[in-house]
Amino acid sequence: MENINDLQNEVKKFRDERDWKQFHTPKNLAMALSVEVSELAELFLWDDNKSSFDTAINKREHLQEEMADILIYLLSMADVLNIDLSNAVIDKLSKNRRKYPIEKSKGTCKKYTEL
């Protein structure tokens, strides 16, 4: 299932079967995203950058679940607020192309405010 709308519908179906939409306010979903992202971060807590690749291999199943949780809540928020996530990404990439022109940003991790 590679269509993002189909995926969103699956998430919505799961939610509605449990009558959970009542809990899905923007504030709550933002907080749920924080919690899930920290569960992902915890996997790499004491790693350095290099060893985090090994951790990603050793804890692959757990990692996939945490990444899924993040996308599930993101799709839930998109559904509740009627936001087209694909369009949002395409628009943001366009904006980022202007903020980070290739010639200035190539090979550097500096923020656009410091370029």
Add this chain to the structure above:
Amino acid sequence: MENINDLQNEVKKFRDERDWKQFHTPKNLAMALSVEVSELAELFLWDDNKSSFDTAINKREHLQEEMADILIYLLSMADVLNIDLSNAVIDKLSKNRRKYPIEKSKGTCKKYTEL
């Protein structure tokens, strides 16, 4: 562009044009996700659940950008670790169906450990 693989390719292309893959370790991407999710959460910081819907309307453009940033980093992590995000979501929903059977979880926001 509703296909999640196409979206991932767009994100990858943006990254590679800037030679940024070198910064995209699992640990760094997890930290980047934390930062982006908090920028989303900040929009609703002093709201209550009800008023967060108004905020979502008033700050819609900003909100979409923050949601896009989260998905961009999530797709970047999926790319680096060769994880199929759609499958990850489908698998997690299956697992959640077992953790949260409809008859036990309907209408309650209790965690599965408390059901």
Add this chain to the structure above:
Amino acid sequence: MENINDLQNEVKKFRDERDWKQFHTPKNLAMALSVEVSELAELFLWDDNKSSFDTAINKREHLQEEMADILIYLLSMADVLNIDLSNAVIDKLSKNRRKYPIEKSKGTCKKYTEL
């Protein structure tokens, strides 16, 4: 033990008995703080503002532990970087007094950039 330096020394002693200073880089400690703060946030995840006071009563012991974890990591970071946390707070309050003059900020939760 109400002296913040004494408290910091207790945290340092606990750390050094376990030879954990080697893991306490600024990046790792920042990530540890993210993880602990999200564990605190999770307690109030599906609350609204009002019910979060009830949750704070019902989960008081758990809440205290999460708050302690945050302060322990903050004191660990202060120790590693030789930062005087008390002075940092006093200085920040001074700065905030200029950013949020009473007559402009009284009774409003607007950010200083919007005052």
Add this chain to the structure above:
Amino acid sequence: MENINDLQNEVKKFRDERDWKQFHTPKNLAMALSVEVSELAELFLWDDNKSSFDTAINKREHLQEEMADILIYLLSMADVLNIDLSNAVIDKLSKNRRKYPIEKSKGTCKKYTEL
């Protein structure tokens, strides 16, 4: 000002002069902590562990402000919920001594569940 109660009183005074207690629900303060911790984490976003020490030197003033913000919100939560933060830390260290006995935990960053 090294006494944590004095520090808490300063924070409380700042808050009450602005009539901000009304916004300081446990849920909001937990969210505020998430936002501030991520602002701290952002300073080290693309660092590795080693270079994060250099960043801590180069961005020392900014770093101190973010650490102060975290402690300010933590003291605000302690005030609202009438929690003794010093005692909470002392109690948590005791508990951690049992979870992480020196002979098992020395020199390892494993979680107690994996020791």
